[in-house]
Amino acid sequence: MLHITCPWCGPRDDNEFHYGGEAHILRPAAPEKLSDGEWAEYLFLKQNAKGPFLERWSHSAGCRQWFNVVRNTATDEIIEIYPMGELPKSPEGIKAYEGNWRRQSAAEKNAKAGVSGT
Amino acid sequence: MKGSANGMRALRGGASRYSIFALARNALSYHENWQKAWRSPEPKPEYDVIIVGGGGHGLATAYYLASVHGIRNIAVVEKGWVGGGNTGRNTTIIRSNYLWDESAGIYEHALKLWEGMSQELNFNVMFSQRGVLTLAHSEHELKEMRRRVEAIRLNGIDSEVMSPAQIKQLVPIIDTNPGIRYPVMGGFIQRRGGTARHDAVAWGYARAADDLGVDIIQNCEVTGILRDGGKVTGIETNRGTIKAKKVGVVTAGHSGVVASMAGLNLPIDSRPLQALVSEPIKPCIDTVVMSNAVHMYISQSDKGELVFGAGVDSYNSYSQRGSIPTVEGLLAAAVELYPIVSRLRVLRTWGGIVDTCPDASPIISKTPVDGLYFNCGWGTGGFKATPGSGHVFADLIARDEPNAIAAPFSLKRFETGYLIDEHGAAGVAH
Numbered sequence: 001m002l003h004i005t006c007p008w009c010g011p012r013d014d015n016e017f018h019y020g021g022e023a024h025i026l027r028p029a030a031p032e033k034l035s036d037g038e039w040a041e042y043l044f045l046k047q048n049a050k051g052p053f054l055e056r057w058s059h060s061a062g063c064r065q066w067f068n069v070v071r072n073t074a075t076d077e078i079i080e081i082y083p084m085g086e087l088p089k090s091p092e093g094i095k096a097y098e099g100n101w102r103r104q105s106a107a108e109k110n111a112k113a114g115v116s117g118t
Numbered sequence: 119m120k121g122s123a124n125g126m127r128a129l130r131g132g133a134s135r136y137s138i139f140a141l142a143r144n145a146l147s148y149h150e151n152w153q154k155a156w157r158s159p160e161p162k163p164e165y166d167v168i169i170v171g172g173g174g175h176g177l178a179t180a181y182y183l184a185s186v187h188g189i190r191n192i193a194v195v196e197k198g199w200v201g202g203g204n205t206g207r208n209t210t211i212i213r214s215n216y217l218w219d220e221s222a223g224i225y226e227h228a229l230k231l232w233e234g235m236s237q238e239l240n241f242n243v244m245f246s247q248r249g250v251l252t253l254a255h256s257e258h259e260l261k262e263m264r265r266r267v268e269a270i271r272l273n274g275i276d277s278e279v280m281s282p283a284q285i286k287q288l289v290p291i292i293d294t295n296p297g298i299r300y301p302v303m304g305g306f307i308q309r310r311g312g313t314a315r316h317d318a319v320a321w322g323y324a325r326a327a328d329d330l331g332v333d334i335i336q337n338c339e340v341t342g343i344l345r346d347g348g349k350v351t352g353i354e355t356n357r358g359t360i361k362a363k364k365v366g367v368v369t370a371g372h373s374g375v376v377a378s379m380a381g382l383n384l385p386i387d388s389r390p391l392q393a394l395v396s397e398p399i400k401p402c403i404d405t406v407v408m409s410n411a412v413h414m415y416i417s418q419s420d421k422g423e424l425v426f427g428a429g430v431d432s433y434n435s436y437s438q439r440g441s442i443p444t445v446e447g448l449l450a451a452a453v454e455l456y457p458i459v460s461r462l463r464v465l466r467t468w469g470g471i472v473d474t475c476p477d478a479s480p481i482i483s484k485t486p487v488d489g490l491y492f493n494c495g496w497g498t499g500g501f502k503a504t505p506g507s508g509h510v511f512a513d514l515i516a517r518d519e520p521n522a523i524a525a526p527f528s529l530k531r532f533e534t535g536y537l538i539d540e541h542g543a544a545g546v547a548h
């Protein structure tokens with residue numbers, strides 16, 4: 001069983017939480033500019049890393065807040081917990097963020113182009 | 119597919135190796151002199167086809183490549199031991215009563231092969247058509263179930279609705295009291311469904327493939343996929359480089375890891391799926407009962423253990439350990455539906471890493487790399503497909519072209535939007 005430390009409530013068992021899957025997937029700002037293949041990549045393809053993985057959790061049976069977690073999916077060790085809207089600070093987290101194929105994807109470039117100025 | 123295309127050739131040399139006389143003879147030497155069921159060869163420098171992953175699907179693929187397509191220079195490379203992945207961890211439920219035509223195509227193809235498998239492999243896989251009953255616990259589930267039963271029958275697959283009274287007669291240990299939290303309101307059964315011995319399936323295919331010259335190489339982990347100008351040329355392993363003209367990857371929960379070695383991404387999340395068995399008791403249930411609403415299913419093994427399966431864990435993991443709340447939920451449901459189990463002890467629990475796909479359907483596909491094929495995404499329910507999956511995957515690899523059964527399961531479906539959504543009432547089940 002995972003023991004997750006909610007940033008607001010402290011350590012709790014994993015059945016108090018709801019899993020939100022991979023973190024930092026940006027929604028394309030102009031989807032009509034993407035090809036079917038690029039859209040499929042955004043919508044369906046997964047990072048599914050074995051090792052440090054960036055993911056979202058919500059403390060659904062507690063404070064109901066969302067937050068991000070860096071967890072090693074090979075060992076289930078939780079490496080870092082950080083707020084929504086921020087990027088990881090641990091070396092493992094930074095490497096996992098930068099090494100993710102999504103950073104080079106057309107969908108992410110499209111999303112970033114759309115939110116310039118924010 | 120004609121009957122002869124199923125590879126009966128394997129039987130040709132097939133003297134019956136296991137007999138009462140052999141048992142007696144080997145007893146005299148303390149069972150230390152049984153012949154090996156397959157060789158343990160050193161990898162050759164090059165093969166026509168390498169299959170990555172020695173689970174049931176990979177071994178079946180190799181067997182049909184050899185027996186149906188006459189390709190003999192084949193290796194199966196397995197990082198651990200044959201059948202040590204999900205094949206040896208699953209709860210062995212076999213059925214073909216899926217909703218969509220495409221699924222009916224592949225799962226019924228598999229079920230027909232199950233019906234002849236012990237003869238074909240000359241190995242008793244203990245396929246037992248004891249029926250698979252799925253329960254409905256609400257008015258909505260009941261309606262959905264009736265619709266499903268008709269759709270399944272239109273595909274020529276046996277399927278019958280059962281009333282609570284009929285269910286009570288078939289499964290005396292079930293509580294059909296309408297007052298429980300999830301009352302039994304009805305169900306549907308596929309009588310041709312059932313169970314088989316998981317290890318025997320891996321061993322039977324391994325032995326039959328080995329007989330046809332397939333090299334089964336265990337303790338050999340693939341660490342890289344070699345390519346040259348968009349074409350596969352071999353694999354890198356912890357036992358050195360092995361060249362190959364074609365490579366078929368059948369690594370279940372590790373499909374994403376192997377895909378990334380070829381620069382590919384898959385629509386797959388890897389999650390733990392857990393099961394457990396009770397201490398052995400006298401026979402008390404002679405069918406399989408599944409319940410999607412409460413994420414629980416039950417059957418009894420020939421040893422007498424009650425075999426319980428749960429729903430898939432909620433988060434990605436490769437640790438082969440699941441979360442305790444999932445097991446607690448399964449047991450709570452089991453105790454309510456089958457009160458006699460409350461006094462049983464749990465003998466052991468375990469998990470496997472399953473490859474879940476967004477539409478809960480498998481991927482049997484070519485890839486953007488020439489000569490590289492993937493067979494994965496079977497998630498929580500691929501054991502039942504083992505022979506059919508191997509049969510059509512072998513055909514895809516041999517001809518470099520999918521047949522009518524395999525074609526809908528191409529990776530392209532995520533681009534075209536032609537998904538085969540089997541979540542529905544089969545969402546959790548196996």
Ligand SMILES: Cc1cc2nc3c(=O)[nH]c(=O)nc-3n(C[C@H](O)[C@H](O)[C@H](O)COP(=O)(O)OP(=O)(O)OC[C@H]3O[C@@H](n4cnc5c(N)ncnc54)[C@H](O)[C@@H]3O)c2cc1C
Binds near residue numbers: 171468503
């Ligand atoms: C608890 C549980 C219960 C289940 N219950 C059912 C059920 O009742 N009915 C049903 O139909 N299905 C069920 N399933 C699903 C079923 O087990 C799988 O879909 C099916 O067995 C997959 O077979 P496979 O041969 O593809 O995979 P596996 O048997 O997992 O084989 C894949 C092999 O690839 C090897 N491998 C991985 N990476 C590498 C590498 N880099 N190099 C070399 N080898 C590698 C692994 O070691 C493994 O042996 C269940 C699964 C689990 C975990």
Ligand SMILES: [Zn+2]
Binds near residue numbers: 008
């Ligand atoms: Zn909280």
